[in-house]
Amino acid sequence: MKLSDLTALPLTYPEVGATAGPLPAGYHHVRKSAVIGYGRSRFSEAAAAGMRWGMLRGAGVRVAATTELAEAGSEVIVNLGPVQAPCRVVYVVDEPDRRGFAYGTLPGHAECGEELFLVRYDPATEQVYAEVTAFSRHATWWSRLASPVTSMIQRVVTERYLRAL
Template sequence: MSEESAPFTYPEVGATRATFPPGYHRFAHRRPLGHGRDLFDRAATHILGFGIQKGSGVFERADTETAVAGTELTVRIGLGPIGIVAPCRVVYVLDEPDRRGFAYGTLPGHPEVGEELFAVEYDPTDDTVYGLVTAFSRPGTWYARLGGPVVRLIQRWFAHRYLNTLPTNN
């Protein structure tokens, strides 16, 4: 991240780590992927290499090969030449024994305002591995406000699509 980098478009940077702030639409999708540390490690590598974004077809570019705090990336939603470009920056990287992933926040030009976490979790009590996508957001542009409930449905659809890119062993 350079000195000239644009500021995040929301003040609650890092809030996906704990309690989501009021005034935003919130969601969380958590799905079992299978069992074992090997699966946990493979899913973590996938997530940290922007595999969720690449696998769902929205990845456009990133400053680094893997998620690092400060990495700027762009996702794009659309068909052919018609699309919405959404700039983001990695807020933090999770690197815990039983949780790995990263969160990115919105930058100016993104149609939404908020933050999204992409993670994998390992439950040592039963060896289960879970994929997780959580977010808080609100419209940042006139067309996102106009889209209202349809935008929320699209966000949830993408969260499911993101999780579908993760490796499984079920």
């Protein structure tokens, strides 16, 4: 699969943008966060790295993307070992205390759903957080068959995302 093959593909789920609010029923939900530092400069540094696919790359995942910085419409192929996971950025968060992006799955991905990668600054405590929010369900026969393994891999990779920045 090549990045140029992704442009015409539709997202594989109807709840596009749902990681910005209440997560939809019928999916496995993930909401994880970790303190990754303190201060506005740490937030700026982590947010900039995050927008360059930093949570993914820092977790040891190979990323090929149509843009250097995540932006709405960017196409991405994430490689975890031999498994390719095609995705598209569906929205970007660019606020004074929150920065990140969410991408959704495209045909050929073993899962169906959306994942938000966010860096958040809390002005009251000056803590900087890495946050991952996701909803997903199996989209292929082999991911359903390997459900215990794929669920474990998802937990491990999510923890790596939080430590990546």
